[in-house]
Amino acid sequence: MNLSQLSAFRAVMTSVSLSDAARKLGRTQPAVSLAIRSLEETLGMKLFERRGRQLVPVPEAQYLLVEAERLLDRLSTVSRTMQSLASGRAGSLRISAMPGPSSFLFPRFVADWLGGSGEFNVNITSRSSMQIQELVRTQSIDFGFCDAPTTTAQGAQYNTEQITAESFVAVPAGHALAGKPRIALDDLAGQPLGALQVGHAHRERIARRFQRSGLALSVVVESQTFSPLLHFVRTGRCLSIVGPLAVVSENITRNLEGAVVFRPLEETLRYDYAILTPILRPLSQVALTLKSDWRQALMAHLDEIASDPRIEGAGDTTAQGISPTGET
Numbered sequence: 001m002n003l004s005q006l007s008a009f010r011a012v013m014t015s016v017s018l019s020d021a022a023r024k025l026g027r028t029q030p031a032v033s034l035a036i037r038s039l040e041e042t043l044g045m046k047l048f049e050r051r052g053r054q055l056v057p058v059p060e061a062q063y064l065l066v067e068a069e070r071l072l073d074r075l076s077t078v079s080r081t082m083q084s085l086a087s088g089r090a091g092s093l094r095i096s097a098m099p100g101p102s103s104f105l106f107p108r109f110v111a112d113w114l115g116g117s118g119e120f121n122v123n124i125t126s127r128s129s130m131q132i133q134e135l136v137r138t139q140s141i142d143f144g145f146c147d148a149p150t151t152t153a154q155g156a157q158y159n160t161e162q163i164t165a166e167s168f169v170a171v172p173a174g175h176a177l178a179g180k181p182r183i184a185l186d187d188l189a190g191q192p193l194g195a196l197q198v199g200h201a202h203r204e205r206i207a208r209r210f211q212r213s214g215l216a217l218s219v220v221v222e223s224q225t226f227s228p229l230l231h232f233v234r235t236g237r238c239l240s241i242v243g244p245l246a247v248v249s250e251n252i253t254r255n256l257e258g259a260v261v262f263r264p265l266e267e268t269l270r271y272d273y274a275i276l277t278p279i280l281r282p283l284s285q286v287a288l289t290l291k292s293d294w295r296q297a298l299m300a301h302l303d304e305i306a307s308d309p310r311i312e313g314a315g316d317t318t319a320q321g322i323s324p325t326g327e328t
């Protein structure tokens with residue numbers, strides 16, 4: 001049996017005449033008659049008694065009709081689902097972002113992107129950058145957004161799209177430095193600073209820059225993400241050199257109610273993000289489109305705050321090292 005035969009059979013069974021069945025199918029009467037004869041030959045039994053120009057189904061044809069409708073309806077459902085998958089209107093997503101963006105910016109984008117239409121199953125998690133690298137390496141998620149890897153573990157198998165942009169200085173609104181259009185590293189020498197934890201690439205980059213310039217680095221508050229640091233800046237406890245997405249999030253949410261201002265640095269000090277995708281797990285159409293649109297939205301956000309965003313490159317990172325960018 002084939003689908004053409006079953007379609008013709010169902011049309012004849014549910015039509016008042018052979019010509020009516022042919023109209024439903026958009027085929028000629030001889031073509032429908034041929035499909036029925038072919039089906040009968042395949043099954044080795046007659047499905048209709050021919051009484052003049054009428055085809056009268058035999059009892060066994062009623063059983064076949066039930067099964068044929070199940071098969072054809074199921075095929076129609078599969079076809080519609082595949083069309084939706086191909087057009088990005090349906091699918092399953094497993095995505096992850098590091099704690100800062102995952103608290104607001106990333107889920108906001110995903111929710112707005114999906115909207116209320118389409119049929120999607122979404123698993124969105126917040127993980128550390130190292131955990132995201134592992135999830136992508138083991139092909140467990142469609143893509144992850146995190147800090148750019150500074151090195152790649154032996155055997156890692158993922159693609160990296162690295163996005164880099166300039167850092168900013170978060171300053172209490174009433175601080176003397178808040179009036180400067182740009183802040184130099186010299187201005188921060190000896191100032192109480194809030195910073196990410198020791199070992200983070202951004203923290204280490206700042207430390208190296210201060211050391212090379214012979215400046216005193218005084219870290220009085222440490223945190224895993226920038227969001228908590230900004231509250232200490234708000235109270236005047238410290239200043240902080242933050243990644244550009246911290247500025248983007250605050251500009252949207254206004255959580256600090258203007259108590260903190262952001263100023264660009266005189267010197268180049270870039271922050272590196274990455275979109276990671278697995279090599280061995282082909283992405284669905286919806287995952288590919290979402291990833292591409294997230295990259296575009298990210299670049300637009302970074303461009304709005306004049307952080308000079310750049311895509312440094314994309315490619316396989318299979319057991320190879322990736323050096324941090326922005327060092328001068």
